[in-house]
Structure formats: C-alpha cells, structure tokens
Amino acid sequence: MAFLTPPPAPDFSVSVELVAVTVRDATLSVLTARTPHGPALPRTFVGRDEALTAAADRLLHQAAGAELQRHHLEQLASYGAPDRDRDARVLAVGYLVLAPGLDLASHADAWVAIDTLDRTAMALDHGAILDDGVERARAKLEYTTLATSFCPTRFTMSELRGVYEAVWGTTLDPRNFNRKVLATDGFTLATDERTTRSGGRPALLYTAGPATALHPPLTRG
Amino acid sequence: MAFLTPPPAPDFSVSVELVAVTVRDATLSVLTARTPHGPALPRTFVGRDEALTAAADRLLHQAAGAELQRHHLEQLASYGAPDRDRDARVLAVGYLVLAPGLDLASHADAWVAIDTLDRTAMALDHGAILDDGVERARAKLEYTTLATSFCPTRFTMSELRGVYEAVWGTTLDPRNFNRKVLATDGFTLATDERTTRSGGRPALLYTAGPATALHPPLTRG
DNA sequence: AGAATAGTGTCTGTCAGACATTATCTG
C-alpha cells in the first residue's frame, strides 16, 4: 500500500506561472508578454532550495517592476499535463496576484486588457490558467475584502465600487453598494480627509481595515 | 524579463497526496496509514508521462480498494517547502476525494475519524494538508451539490442531512433543511421508492440530480 | 451658472430561522 514510499530520482522541473491582474482605466488587465508562441504569462523555475512563494515573489518583481507594493499573492492551482511543455516535463504552480492599478511605471505596456486576449492563441496552457485566475478573483471579491488590494492605500467608495464593476463586468447601485460595504465592520475605515481627484464634490477617503471576510458577502449582479 | 525561459534540468520529484474523506457512522473520516513517522496520507509519485489525475486515481484505488466507486476527486493545492521531505526535493500536489461511506470492504481500518487525529503527529506536512482538505470539503458543501458524493446512489433526506451534520459538526433542522434542498432544482430527484433501513416510518429515496451548484447556498450554523 | 461627482433613506417582497404535530412502519 502506497503510504510514504521513498521518492524516485528527480524527473520534473517545477515552474511558477503568474496570473497578475490589476484594474486600470476601469478595465481588468493582466501582466503578459508577447512571445513567438503567443501572449504568455510570466514564469520562472523554482530553484533547488527555493520556496514556491519565494519564486513567485522574485518573478513578480522582475516582471512587474520593483515599484509594485502592497499586492496580494495566493496559490491558484497546479498544471502538469505531460505534454503541456514540449521541451521537458514541467509542473507549473499557478499563482494569482492582485495589484493596485497605480505605480505601473516601468512595465506599463505589459498590462493588457483581459477581454482582448484570445485564450486559444496564448502560449502553453496559459489561456486556461488565465481563466482559472480570473474566475478565482471574481469569486473572492464576493466573500473577502481583497478588492482593496486593487486600490491605492487611500481610496474613495467610487473607486472601490469601480473595482467591483471592472472585475465583475457589471454596474452596481451606489447606495446599495455603500450600505453593504459598511455593513462589514473593518472592511473599510473612513479617514477624515477628502479628495477631488475625480472632479465634482469631494469624496471621503477610506483605508483598508483589518477584516478579511465579508459578512454578509457581496453578490454579483 | 522572465517570459517563457527554457526549463532547466529536472531537479524535482512530484507526488500526489490524497485527502480522501468519507462519512461513516455519522463521523467524518479520512484514509490514513500508520507509519514510523506518524499517521500519513496516501501518496505516490507521478510518472514521467503520467497525468496528475491519472496518478491520483491510481493511488486512490490502490489505497482504498477497487470496490470504491462514484467518488469525487479534485485538486486541492500544492506543497513545496524545500524541507518538507528530508529525502529529496518533492513537490506534492494534494487531491481531495469525497467517497461514499459504504463499500469500504477491503481497507476499512484505514479510515479514521478526523477529530481523533493529532495534526502535529502526522508525517511530513500532512497535518496541514489534511486541514486544507477538510476546510475545502466543508466550504464546498455550502455552495455545491457534492454532499451527494458521500451518499449511496439512493439515499434518504435524513442520510443527506446526516452528511451535512457530520462534515460541519452541527445539527440542522429537518424542516428547514428539506425546504432548502428542494429549493435547488436538480439537487435531489425523488424516486417512487421508500426504505425502512433506519427503522420507523419508511423514508422516500432520492438520487443525485444534474445540478452542481446550489442556488441559494446552504449555510453552516 | 452649469457640469461633474458624492452622498444619502425608504419601501417592498423574499428568504432564513424558529418551532410541534401527525403519519407510517416494526416488534
């Protein structure tokens, strides 16, 4: 019976591949590069003595620029079809990154709108990994406070609502949205400052609070 | 920039490790074995040309016995800490299995009650993998129809309710439970047969329907 | 003054949770 049999000789390479998404100009965007095999997600190989998350962090800063701060990173799933990479047997561990839409200075052109990408034209199985990442992000906005990961440190209710609208592709009623966000203690914390950066009446600025789960959850239209 | 760099020489072994759970005697149980390093989850190594799910299926039938049918299998997460296995660099892909509580003939003693297991005494990082699997199973009962995976092909409402109670560790009101289960079309399909296998008034038998998601979800106490 | 955006309250229908009794079988 197969409980704790000893490992065989190593025969896999292990990679980390990122679905790094952000909201820019009210559009959900992902970090990619053009390659001879089509648009590709960033990837790197995990070193012999390196942790998976360490490899993901290293890759993220390399691909997105060092100015990226305050992102959220979580494991997505693993992809190991024997023929997914023709060059070798590669097991890919997918990671999902949620990044604020600002400070994208050095690699701004690498972020492309998600609904302009043809999944079938992407390198390897990156179309499928991308879809998994987007669905995970959409689902997690429902029951976690992760939407604030897309916002600058201080944000307005309109900006937060805009994140939900961009990720879900819906429009949300400002009054109901406001009520539901404030219903979860510690989701957002009001500051005593306002901004006019969007024109019109000054908007209250909020910061992310300590809560991580939403009670009750927000629902997609 | 690290987009599609070629793979290095293989330096990992990849394993599949199972969190196979069932409900027996109103108790959530998991498939384990005693080893010199403590209770361990079943594991096997993925062959050079083998798909991950193929390895998981192979392992499941080896560890649980060939009579196991109608199980649900899904990927859980991957575990790759450099020091998780002292013998080699092993990347473990965890899989969650939900199995019916019957037909556990040949390996019945390998199923142990989950709340009697000391996570810290388990081999490798199996305590953490087990916790991830149990939490995933608990969460998925809320918004999917997977509870039927724990039931025989024909089951009563009491039995289905018993699954929820065992997995969640709560008690549920029979009337409210009934109403909520029947509210999702295609969750359960009534047959025209009844059983008296639990004594008392004969109970209607149901089969699992085609639905996979619950609208609205069931909630844990 | 006009344009732009922020901010706010009510009403109504639906859903969730609490709760007790009758029905059908076995021994």
Place this chain on the structure above:
DNA sequence: CAGATAATGTCTGACAGACACTATTCT
C-alpha cells in the same frame, strides 16, 4: 400498542434590490 423515524406548514424578523434627489466642488 409502544417505539422509532419521516414528513410537513406558518409566522416573523432581517436583508436585498429598486429607486431620485440634494450637496459640494471646479471652471
């Protein structure tokens, strides 16, 4: 007939969704 389990309906409080107007700033 006694014991065991199945099956069922109502009431009430809470929440979700729909909906329109006033407030504040800038130019």
